[in-house]
Amino acid sequence: MDPLTQRPRRLRRDGIREIVSETTLSPSDLIAPVFVDATTDERAPIPSMPGHERVPVAAAVDRAEEVLDTGVETIILFGIPESKDADGSRAWAEDGVVQRAVRDITRETDATVITDVCMCEYTDHGHCGILEANARESPELTVENDATLDRLARIAVSHAEAGAHMVAPSSMTDGMVGAIREALDETGFESVPIMSYAAKYESAFYGPFRDAADGAPSFGDRRHYQMDPANAREVTREVAPDVEQGADMLMVKPALPYLDIVSAVRENFDQPVAAYNVSGEYAMLHAAAEQGWLDLDAVAYESLLSIKRAGADLILTYFAESIADQLAE
DSSP states (O other): OOHHHHHHHHTTSTTTTTTTOSOOOOGGGEEEEEEEETTOSSOEEOTTSTTOEEEEGGGHHHHHHHHHHTTOOEEEEEEEOSOOBTTOGGGGOTTOHHHHHHHHHHHHOOOEEEEEEOSTTTBTTOOSSOBOTTTTTOTTOOBOHHHHHHHHHHHHHHHHHHTOSEEEEOSOOTTHHHHHHHHHHHTTOTTOOBEEEEEEBOOGGGHHHHHHHTOOOSSSOSTTTSBOTTOSTHHHHHHHHHHHHTOSEEEEESSGGGHHHHHHHHHHOOSOEEEEEOHHHHHHHHHHHHTTSSOHHHHHHHHHHHHHHHTOSEEEETTHHHHHHHHHO
8 A cells, every 4th residue: 555545544543543633522621501490499300301400509509519520610500580570580680590509609619600691581481581562463573682781781790799700691682792791890890701602593403401491482483683594604793793892702502503603703703612512412312322323422422522623612511521421431
């Protein structure tokens, strides 16, 4: 065989291939989602997301410590409140579910705590902000953008006051980063960074999460404020304002069906890039593995490796703990 054609294969031998690997995974690359539920006193399994649970506020510290024990150091909190209303007012309450969990976790553990800043779990209509007039009657109307900004800013400040290390606005409301940055700075939280869901698509892959967080819209959908899955070039126009307004990190959601978007954000912006390996991506691999069609550990690892290879610096994933355990073996 021609020595030149052998060259790539020489680097694939065991013991050699590992030292020339271009992409690696480590627990520090991973963010683990945690669901805290103010409506229950017991852990409640999430059927569509095997291995995950809603935990009561009293168990939030234990849940964070379970994550830390795997070597993953960062969690993101999602809350299920005890009550909902049209304004989502429990989202910024001092005694809200996330605020209580943040105080407990930051006081008793070394976890880095990110909080989801959105309203869909807290509104009785399930949309990510304040509804426009007659929104229920007209499919062309959904969320009133500017009226929502004040609420998002209040939520972010309440999370920072509770001790959150980072806030992550996910509503795709135009101007959300600027409104939150201004509010944080004015209240003395200049050091709290913002991880913006800067490219969040209107995706069918979110189904299990909406079960987990009780955040499905009660009418209509979110296509008027989340991005169109058909569009790629739009992403630079969508992300650039968040960068200009002070986003410290940029999130792409979902991850696997949007690896081209992860790469585009990585190529066009200097901020750290995160990608959300969403609930549907997680659930479908579990479903295939339960049928014996796939090796769950292998495909989970390969999936996350591909997200990292596409350009993500961090991966928010429901596989965080299992992958961290796998990496430690």
